Amino acid sequence: xxxxxxxxxxxxxxxxxxxxxxxxxxxxxxxxxxxxxxxxxxxxxxxxxxxxxxxxxxxxxxxxxxxxxxxxxxxxxxxxxxxxxxxxxxxxxxxxxxxxxxxx
Amino acid sequence: xxxxxxxxxxxxxxxxxxxxxxxxxxxxxxxxxxxxxxxxxxxxxxxxxxxxxxxxxxxxxxxxxxxxxxxxxxxxxxxxxxxxxxxxxxxxxxxxxxxxxxxxxxxxxxxxxxxxxxxxxxxxxxxxxxxxxxxxxxxxxxxxxxxxxxxxxxxxxxxxxxxxxxxxxxxxxxxx
Numbered sequence: 001x002x003x004x005x006x007x008x009x010x011x012x013x014x015x016x017x018x019x020x021x022x023x024x025x026x027x028x029x030x031x032x033x034x035x036x037x038x039x040x041x042x043x044x045x046x047x048x049x050x051x052x053x054x055x056x057x058x059x060x061x062x063x064x065x066x067x068x069x070x071x072x073x074x075x076x077x078x079x080x081x082x083x084x085x086x087x088x089x090x091x092x093x094x095x096x097x098x099x100x101x102x103x104x
Numbered sequence: 105x106x107x108x109x110x111x112x113x114x115x116x117x118x119x120x121x122x123x124x125x126x127x128x129x130x131x132x133x134x135x136x137x138x139x140x141x142x143x144x145x146x147x148x149x150x151x152x153x154x155x156x157x158x159x160x161x162x163x164x165x166x167x168x169x170x171x172x173x174x175x176x177x178x179x180x181x182x183x184x185x186x187x188x189x190x191x192x193x194x195x196x197x198x199x200x201x202x203x204x205x206x207x208x209x210x211x212x213x214x215x216x217x218x219x220x221x222x223x224x225x226x227x228x229x230x231x232x233x234x235x236x237x238x239x240x241x242x243x244x245x246x247x248x249x250x251x252x253x254x255x256x257x258x259x260x261x262x263x264x265x266x267x268x269x270x271x272x273x274x275x276x277x278x279x280x
Binding site: 012015 | 117120121127131134135139146148151154157160163165166168169176177180185186187191192201202203204205206207210211213214215217218221222225226228230231243247250251258259265266270272273274275277
């Protein structure tokens with residue numbers, strides 16, 4: 001049996017990677033990839049806490065939340081990438097450092 | 105098992121051994137996503153990470169989630185990202201640095217965040233794992249029932265959101 005803390009450590013590592021990617025990358029698509037990594041890390045935690053239960057196994061809240069998050073991530077990726085393509089069409093770049101028309 | 109420096113390491117069981125392989129693969133692929141200079145390599149590493157996470161779900165006896173993960177993430181999201189990269193080729197082959205000027209602060213912050221989470225995960229006395237799940241099919245059926253009873257509102261709202269998001273995505277990306 002794999003201990004709960006191993007799952008949590010893997011999820012912590014993936015989340016930190018995603019955080020770094022979302023904060024430090026210049027390309028908007030790379031930022032979006034970082035966000036996907038963070039969502040996956042959160043999902044691992046939800047399912048791990050479900051399996052190593054603080055409640056009865058029949059209480060499927062952890063898995064249900066994970067399924068909802070997967071659906072949400074799909075919606076988020078579709079809108080995010082559509083926005084990126086729209087921005088690219090307008091400005092010919094998706095470097096987030098250059099997309100600063102709203103900064104005063 | 106005795107390591108050279110006198111560190112005592114418990115011998116992993118077979119399941120733990122396989123989990124370590126899967127976790128290492130996932131972690132290395134996750135690191136490659138944010139470290140790779142070529143955006144397309146990042147996308148491929150991201151696909152590998154999604155597969156690894158699906159493997160982790162199998163270890164957690166959440167087979168339905170593992171299959172959904174492969175279908176939605178590998179089948180749809182990774183494909184979307186690959187298309188988006190190919191439609192916006194501008195920064196694919198690192199002419200400039202792929203990092204912005206706050207990467208130093210970000211890496212420090214992410215590292216400290218990781219250390220904090222690690223310390224928390226190791227220090228807390230987690231309860232022992234629950235009983236092995238016997239009837240997997242019954243579990244998936246129960247999950248389906250949960251979605252039309254307890255979580256019916258969340259489920260319907262998610263469906264509506266997905267529909268609106270996809271119609272919105274088509275509207276945004278459409279050539280005017």
